[in-house]
Amino acid sequence: MRRQKSLVSFALPMLMALLSALVLTGFSGGAARANVSTTTSLNTAFTQASQESGVPISILKALCYMEGRLSNHAGHPSLDGGYGCMHLIQNERGDTLTQAAKALHVDPQQLKSDSATNIRGGAAVLRDEAIQLSPSHTLPGNLGDWYGTLVAYSHATTHSTALMYADALFKIVQNGFSAPNETGEVVTLAPESVKVNKATAKNIKAATTIPSGCQVDANVDYPGAVDCILDPNAYDCTPPPAVYPYCTYESANRPTDLSVNYVVIHDTETSLQGALNVFQSHTSGVSIHYIVDTDGTVYELLHDKDFAYHVGNYWYNQHSVGIENIGYDATGFLWYNAAQYLASAKLTAYLVNKYNIPLDHDHIVSHGTVPSPGLSTNHVDPGPYWLWTYYLNLVQQQSGAPFTAKSKDTHIITLKPSTDKKPLGKNGTETPANFNFFYLYTGPSTQSARIPQLGDPTDVTDETNNVETNISYYYLAKVKDPAGTGDTLYEIWYGESDQAHSTPSSLVQSAHLAWLAVPPGAAVEGQGTAVTLNDPSGTVPIYGKPQTGATVIATAPSNAVFVSGYTFVEDGTTNLWYEINYNHRQAWVPASAITPVQSIKTGN
Known part of the structure; x- marks a missing residue:
């Protein structure tokens, strides 16, 4: 059940500390005065x-x-x-x-x-x-x-x-x-x-209202986390005769057997107890490594070395650690707060240092930026109110790790608007103005139609016609919005869900040129490698994971230009793959279809 929404305190104090016998004492000098006037400064x-x-x-x-x-x-x-x-x-x-x-x-x-x-x-x-x-x-x-x-x-x-x-x-x-x-x-x-x-x-103990199935001990990977680690005898899918969905994760020995390349940020879409109810059910088919409550308390459900079923893409599951944050994506401004951001960032900083994960949004990702491995949709959390610039800065401060240094190009931009740099409300809370999805149009004006959207146009969490912050895109041209909004529109290649409403319909996405509307001052020089896609057929297949034999989830015409944030050598092979920022989500293309390019001076 969803909690009542109201203002959240800066530190969101948590459970009352145990005091052996709390005796109320009056102020020195006798009974306190009954009132201080509301006019008192x-x-x-x-x-x-x-x-x-x-x-x-x-x-x-x-x-x-x-x-x-x-x-x-x-x-x-x-x-x-x-x-x-x-x-x-x-x-x-x-x-x-x-x-x-x-x-x-x-x-x-x-x-x-x-x-x-x-x-x-x-x-x-x-x-x-x-x-x-x-x-x-x-x-x-x-x-x-x-x-x-x-x-x-x-x-x-x-x-x-x-x-x-x-x-x-x-x-x-x-x-x-x-x-x-x-x-x-x-x-x-x-x-x-x-x-x-x-x-x-040293002698102050925490409250004893620990959720069922959890305890405070030293048997956790992340120091200070509440131990809710699942019993492998009931949840581990690895040993026979475990049969999915009557198990929820796989035991492993990461990073020895599988590299850990990502931290995936989620929101729960339910309360803490609701989330635990799901993840403590061996028939749920899903799992997570950590949950961060709104008060900053961290709960650990799986060891870091094991991999969870949490991101809707088995390959990303194998190579990531998942963090659920209590909240709802559509109304994140009512949930995400300074205490939760700090605790979540400290946890991510620990993982960045433990696994040498690059400090950028290519590797500290949203569930909503992970592609589906096949012709299906994937989740969109943590949604438009998760402040990525603010969060990544906190991770950097807590980890001491430098931000990833990548090549730059004058035609590569990323979005870092002021609305993404800190919560804009009181008490370390957000406001609706912290909304940070930015939309694409069919022409160089915000008076043009928006590009096709997969879902309900009123759904603010739909990611099929927009981008989020701290992801880089290559632009071919730019123009000041003739509609007078003050925005600048950038022409970029973007994978659209234009076939979803065709007859017959298809979830295969197609890359087209579209115009990204960016508020004044929000676009900064991005990082990554501009790459041109090529295929003898004229149509380049796009994949949801870097694996030979993977399902084609999208296409792009030859000579389309995208930004690649990094490369990956396919597990157990020497095959090189390029990640590309295909739309709101990542996607994958084999190196054979890639030509790295310098700045293409098309347009302005």
């Missing part, structure tokens, strides 16, 4: 809350900035059931909202609607957490000693995620910030040098 509220609670003002400011970007969001809860910039939660895993209301003697509704009260409520919870953690039941004496309190306040499912939360907050303290809230009031936190005492978190 945010800066005054921070000062009052710090004085009343004993919590350092820098902790309060950093927490309010990290969780809510200084906003109360009109009293709306986050996806995790948290309220206000202090993210006071009320869900099945904890209730710091009620805890704060009791400490302040106020109605919980006031904590939801009034920023000043919300800040005081967060301070009260932090104070209670700190006293409970202290052997002497006193507040930490140094700023860095509040680390353990913040780990507990995170309400994280796993200890590693809780540590990530506290690390992120102290990074804000050390860097400082100056930012306005929704009313325009500016809050400033000067950078502060602090020695973090991580020993204060």
Whole structure:
């Protein structure tokens, strides 16, 4: 069942940390005042809350900035059931909202609607957490000693995620910030040098509400992941008498027997429990290596060395690791958030370094950019709201690996619009403006008809007449949109589903020249090798995988020009294949049909 959609917090705190006996304590000096006026400025509220609670003002400011970007969001809860910039939660895993209301003697509704009260409520919870953690039941004496309190306040499912939360907050303290809230009031936190005492978190345990079939242990590949690894006796298709679909993956010894060349990014189209229900069913016929929840918690279901049935193309299954991200492709802006992006990027960075996977969108791919191996459709996730520029930058920061260096050509472009560089909403969330599919037209104007689309024209996830960001294309000509949109239209070769609505219909795609509409400033110089396709018959067959005998899924006329991001030597042979960016998806052509070219100066 789909969760209620609402604003998501920047860090999306997770499960409430276990405290042996939570005792609510009042502020020093007796009972707290019942209310702080809604006219109280945010800066005054921070000062009052710090004085009343004993919590350092820098902790309060950093927490309010990290969780809510200084906003109360009109009293709306986050996806995790948290309220206000202090993210006071009320869900099945904890209730710091009620805890704060009791400490302040106020109605919980006031904590939801009034920023000043919300800040005081967060301070009260932090104070209670700190006293409970202290052997002497006193507040930490140094700023860095509040680390353990913040780990507990995170309400994280796993200890590693809780540590990530506290690390992120102290990074804000050390860097400082100056930012306005929704009313325009500016809050400033000067950078502060602090020695973090991580020993204060060593005895804090994560919550015990681990999903069924999972546990927290050290038997995982990715450090800190929740262990949901499937029992090979029930799920492995390799040993006889396992018969698909009564098994869901194949055991292997990658990369010894099969190279790992890709990380495939998915979304689940369901909740965490819904996803686990599917992947923990031995009759589902599908599997995945990892799931990343909206709060940043990572669940591991298969060992990296084994290959999952996850991408609808057996060859790509053999050579990839799959990551499911909780969310829905059509409404990704309501789901994808900064905490999830960061956790997913850290996981991908680990895989990039482990398997020396090139850091680019040719190898860190969408399910929606993987071709079908035959005459069938494939999935389209994670959809138009997955921010590839933002995500790949996070992967680079976390991995330390350089972006892949490739040859350049003045006629190769890739799209990196501003809408793809960061979430545009509050709290690290996206907005509908983060939509990043770009459409093709039959002529050099957006007043021309769009090229044929396979599915429903109202389906924003349909990928058959558009492209996504960070994929390179070769253009033969360009023109400013005469319709006055400000877009530039680029003429490119693109594989169209033009036969799908013919009689008889066919899913074989055909390459045609089409015009890609690109917003101002979105096109940058791309990378890759421009290649010309050739075949004695005049029609070049296109394949969905680099294997001799593979099904022809598409065609292109001789002399059509595409961008190839990389090559691959067919498993067990010396046959060289070229990947090409055929349309929204990758495709494959044998080297015998390829002529690498320098820039073809056709058009402008």
